[in-house]
Amino acid sequence: QTELIYNSYLPPFNETFQVGIRDFARRIEEESGGTIKVTIPDASLAPSDRQYEMVLDGIADMALLNISSVSQFVTLNRIGELPGHAPTAEAGSVALWETYQRYFAPLHQFEGVVVLSTHVLPGRQILSVGSRAPKRAEDLQGAKIWATSRPLIAAAEDLGGVPMVIQFGELQEFVSKGNLDLLFISAASAEAAGVLQDVTHVTKVPGGLGTISFVIIISEQRWNELTEEQQAAILRAAEDLPRRLGQANDASEAEVADAVARIPTTELDPETRGGLGPILDRQIDAWKAEATTAGIENPDEVLAFYRSVLERETAD
Amino acid sequence: MLHQIDRILLGLSRIVSATAFVFLTVIAFVDSIGRMLSMPLLGASEYVQLALLVFFFASIALVVEGDAHIRVGLFADLYKGRLARLERYVTGVAECLAMGLLAWMIWDQADRLARFGTLSAYLGIPLAPWLYAAAALSAVGMWFAVRRLWAVHAEMRPRPHAIPDKDA
Amino acid sequence: MIAAFVFGSLFALIAFTRLPLGFVMMVTGAAGIAALHPRGWSAALGVAEQQIVGLAMNYQFSVLPLFILMGVFVVRSGLAEELFDAARCWIGHLRGGVGMAAILACGGFSAMSASSSAAAATMAKIALPELEKARYDNGFSAGSIAAGGTMGILIPPSGALIIYGLLVEENVGALFLAGLIPGLIQLLFYVLVMLAVGMLFPDWAPSGRRMDWSARMRALSRVWGVMLLFGLIMVGLVEGWFTATEAGGIGAGCAFLFALGRGRMSWRVLIDSLGEAARLSTMIFIVAAGALVLNQFINLSGVPGAVVRFIEGLGLQPFAVLLLLILFYLVLGCLMDGFAMIFLTVPIVAPVIAEMGYDLIWWGIVTVIVVEISLITPPVGLNVFILKAMLPRLPITQIFKGITPYLVADVARLTLLLLFPALALWLPHATGH
Ligand code: NA
Numbered sequence: 001q002t003e004l005i006y007n008s009y010l011p012p013f014n015e016t017f018q019v020g021i022r023d024f025a026r027r028i029e030e031e032s033g034g035t036i037k038v039t040i041p042d043a044s045l046a047p048s049d050r051q052y053e054m055v056l057d058g059i060a061d062m063a064l065l066n067i068s069s070v071s072q073f074v075t076l077n078r079i080g081e082l083p084g085h086a087p088t089a090e091a092g093s094v095a096l097w098e099t100y101q102r103y104f105a106p107l108h109q110f111e112g113v114v115v116l117s118t119h120v121l122p123g124r125q126i127l128s129v130g131s132r133a134p135k136r137a138e139d140l141q142g143a144k145i146w147a148t149s150r151p152l153i154a155a156a157e158d159l160g161g162v163p164m165v166i167q168f169g170e171l172q173e174f175v176s177k178g179n180l181d182l183l184f185i186s187a188a189s190a191e192a193a194g195v196l197q198d199v200t201h202v203t204k205v206p207g208g209l210g211t212i213s214f215v216i217i218i219s220e221q222r223w224n225e226l227t228e229e230q231q232a233a234i235l236r237a238a239e240d241l242p243r244r245l246g247q248a249n250d251a252s253e254a255e256v257a258d259a260v261a262r263i264p265t266t267e268l269d270p271e272t273r274g275g276l277g278p279i280l281d282r283q284i285d286a287w288k289a290e291a292t293t294a295g296i297e298n299p300d301e302v303l304a305f306y307r308s309v310l311e312r313e314t315a316d
Numbered sequence: 317m318l319h320q321i322d323r324i325l326l327g328l329s330r331i332v333s334a335t336a337f338v339f340l341t342v343i344a345f346v347d348s349i350g351r352m353l354s355m356p357l358l359g360a361s362e363y364v365q366l367a368l369l370v371f372f373f374a375s376i377a378l379v380v381e382g383d384a385h386i387r388v389g390l391f392a393d394l395y396k397g398r399l400a401r402l403e404r405y406v407t408g409v410a411e412c413l414a415m416g417l418l419a420w421m422i423w424d425q426a427d428r429l430a431r432f433g434t435l436s437a438y439l440g441i442p443l444a445p446w447l448y449a450a451a452a453l454s455a456v457g458m459w460f461a462v463r464r465l466w467a468v469h470a471e472m473r474p475r476p477h478a479i480p481d482k483d484a
Numbered sequence: 485m486i487a488a489f490v491f492g493s494l495f496a497l498i499a500f501t502r503l504p505l506g507f508v509m510m511v512t513g514a515a516g517i518a519a520l521h522p523r524g525w526s527a528a529l530g531v532a533e534q535q536i537v538g539l540a541m542n543y544q545f546s547v548l549p550l551f552i553l554m555g556v557f558v559v560r561s562g563l564a565e566e567l568f569d570a571a572r573c574w575i576g577h578l579r580g581g582v583g584m585a586a587i588l589a590c591g592g593f594s595a596m597s598a599s600s601s602a603a604a605a606t607m608a609k610i611a612l613p614e615l616e617k618a619r620y621d622n623g624f625s626a627g628s629i630a631a632g633g634t635m636g637i638l639i640p641p642s643g644a645l646i647i648y649g650l651l652v653e654e655n656v657g658a659l660f661l662a663g664l665i666p667g668l669i670q671l672l673f674y675v676l677v678m679l680a681v682g683m684l685f686p687d688w689a690p691s692g693r694r695m696d697w698s699a700r701m702r703a704l705s706r707v708w709g710v711m712l713l714f715g716l717i718m719v720g721l722v723e724g725w726f727t728a729t730e731a732g733g734i735g736a737g738c739a740f741l742f743a744l745g746r747g748r749m750s751w752r753v754l755i756d757s758l759g760e761a762a763r764l765s766t767m768i769f770i771v772a773a774g775a776l777v778l779n780q781f782i783n784l785s786g787v788p789g790a791v792v793r794f795i796e797g798l799g800l801q802p803f804a805v806l807l808l809l810i811l812f813y814l815v816l817g818c819l820m821d822g823f824a825m826i827f828l829t830v831p832i833v834a835p836v837i838a839e840m841g842y843d844l845i846w847w848g849i850v851t852v853i854v855v856e857i858s859l860i861t862p863p864v865g866l867n868v869f870i871l872k873a874m875l876p877r878l879p880i881t882q883i884f885k886g887i888t889p890y891l892v893a894d895v896a897r898l899t900l901l902l903l904f905p906a907l908a909l910w911l912p913h914a915t916g917h
């Protein structure tokens with residue numbers, strides 16, 4: 001029997017943990033007919049932004065990680081984080097996975113590991129925790145905005161707001177004291193941070209302001225030590241994992257839908273996006289430039305493919 | 317000669333530690349005020365993190381030199397005569413080894429981050445050079461641990477630890 | 485089996501040698517990880533390195549050096565002395581009055597210092613000569629300062645609560661607010677102890693000289709700085725102007741400006757203060773780093789789960805388990821340094837407390853109170869040692885004798901907090917934590 005150590009830094013009630021770590025580990029054990037045992041340590045063996053190093057160092061064999069922790073060499077997967085590209089987490093996750101396999105995998109941006117799955121969170125929206133109810137780009141001028149990832153911080157700055165870079169755990173404290181105006185977040189994440197009851201207004205940006213992209217990896221060295229049957233078993237267990245992860249995250253948004261329905265909401269027009277479009281789309285151009293550097297000959301083709309999958313997935 | 321090296325290394329550790337400490341305090345102070353006035357210092361938390369790293373590792377030499385470690389030694393305080401002397405030497409040597417191990421571990425971590433090219437999350441500053449510096453500062457701490465072996469004989473009756481003021 | 489061996493070596497090393505606690509935890513923790521992990525030493529080193537570096541770069545942890553620096557600046561600017569003078573001018577003529585002034589000054593100083601040993605050492609230097617002049621019993625004076633100094637880690641800011649928050653991942657701001665009311669209760673109880681001793685044993689705590697009104701007003705006019713600084717930090721935390729981390733930056737910055745404004749700051753003083761605060765915070769950093777490595781071993785070993793199952797197997801009421809834990813802490817506290825106790829026990833005890841459904845913020849305050857008690861119980865009591873070091877000719881038994889009335893008060897307030905958790909939890913909850 002082979003033991004694989006699958007690290008997790010997520011709390012047990014988190015959907016991504018349940019589907020992507022706990023259930024995935026169980027599936028691997030089942031599919032392998034008991035020849036693989038997957039151990040999930042009680043506490044993370046490394047900080048959340050050091051998961052990749054942890055796997056390369058052999059401290060754990062498998063991990064789930066946010067790609068912004070490896071931004072120095074993983075650029076292509078950011079396609080999943082672009083504004084307007086996450087109508088649902090499921091569509092975004094499946095589109096990212098298909099695009100990854102078709103265009104990115106051959107370029108080997110993930111050195112020393114094998115990528116088993118990719119997924120994105122539901123698109124971030126603008127949630128108000130003060131008196132502002134933004135309907136146009138100008139309404140964000142001077143607002144104190146909570147944003148996490150580098151693209152969202154850049155967007156907050158480009159829109160004339162004051163980005164407040166505060167850790168997720170401190171968010172509730174800042175909101176309850178009225179130190180923030182707007183959050184670039186999703187309703188379920190706001191619920192997880194304990195601030196949904198403080199939200200006074202929701203500005204829905206079609207396809208989201210952008211989102212956060214993840215991968216699940218296994219050490220290449222460990223992978224090569226497995227038998228072919230074991231490898232096949234892991235791949236069978238990973239089949240459709242991006243979709244399951246996307247669905248789980250969409251479901252957590254659906255769980256708070258009733259609460260969100262009671263909050264005044266402005267839905268921005270998909271064409272104009274209240275004037276936010278041109279500013280947000282700068283990130284699409286930035287991604288294209290990075291993709292060219294990374295060896296993609298025709299970034300527009302990749303974007304078109306990605307969007308075609310989104311369309312297929314949201315067709316019904 | 318040795319005393320001169322001591323003085324230079326201690327002075328260096330003091331300067332680095334104090335500079336990092338002042339930087340840390342100023343950034344934390346300015347950022348706190350700035351946030352209240354809607355003018356946060358972007359990336360402040362990362363400057364604070366790097367300053368904190370340098371500060372702690374530079375101050376290790378001050379802790380070792382001032383014999384300010386937290387120790388328990390429930391029964392060790394009761395030892396008398398030769399046993400007491402033996403314990404002091406064994407502890408002193410083990411302390412040197414532990415400091416050496418710490419310095420080596422930080423160096424090893426720096427190597428790993430260098431190979432990996434790890435950047436700080438927001439400002440994108442490479443982390444490895446900072447850790448090499450931290451490893452070097454820990455090595456200075458080890459120097460003082462070794463130097464303390466000379467003094468073990470002189471202070472057989474250790475003072476209770478953690479008395480905050482030297483002039484207290 | 486491995487866990488028993490690791491804990492056995494850990495306790496043997498810290499009991500039979502004077503090896504630094506941090507190094508012992510670091511090495512035994514790493515050895516334990518190496519024994520448990522399929523990848524052995526390479527994994528253990530990787531985990532240990534990441535924990536140490538992670539702590540050295542932990543943004544939240546920066547509040548520790550900042551608050552320690554604030555305390556050092558406060559001492560250097562002479563604020564502690566003026567606090568005591570003001571209290572003495574107003575109530576010194578009462579029976580036990582100079583003693584009450586010393587207790588009040590301990591409380592006031594605790595509001596600006598994160599450490600109990602700093603509070604005891606500072607107040608001893610300032611108050612002991614005056615207490616002697618007022619013909620207080622030497623042992624009782626020393627005992628009062630040793631006990632009064634323990635407020636340093638309960639009244640915010642508190643180094644012990646910062647460490648506890650780090651280990652159980654609770655909000656330091658909430659912990660600080662939770663410590664405020666229990667801290668004020670301690671202050672009140674200690675003043676009552678002084679009052680009672682002054683009435684029951686007048687030769688232990690006689691009355692001092694009465695001061696005229698102009699002296700009183702003059703003394704009072706000099707302490708506005710302390711009040712302002714503490715008020716700013718507390719109101720700021722309650723009103724949410726800033727978080728605990730930011731309060732550290734504001735506290736240290738303001739204390740510096742204050743010392744500068746009163747002409748107490750020179751290059752020499754600045755350099756000395758920085759060095760002293762650096763030494764104090766780094767000695768805690770080394771232990772904290774070791775504790776986090778050991779913590780990872782504890783997580784891998786599954787010991788907390790085993791302890792929980794063991795306790796469930798006993799079939800005790802949760803409250804009985806609590807009482808047993810507190811009894812265990814009180815006994816351990818007789819023998820061990822307070823910080824060592826937190827670092828060694830919280831990673832195992834906190835999951836048990838959480839499993840039984842108790843609030844970890846409240847338990848943090850309970851833990852700090854038992855640590856406070858450990859600082860003044862024989863035979864190993866850090867604050868007592870500090871007083872003993874400053875009064876070499878006074879027998880240590882005299883100091884312990886002088887502490888006894890305060891221990892009675894401590895048991896009373898510990899009971900109060902166990903029966904009414906709201907004393908700790910009301911303030912953090914009311915302010916949205
Ligand atoms: Na305090």
Ligand code: NA
Nearest residue numbers: 817818858864
């Ligand atoms: Na004790």
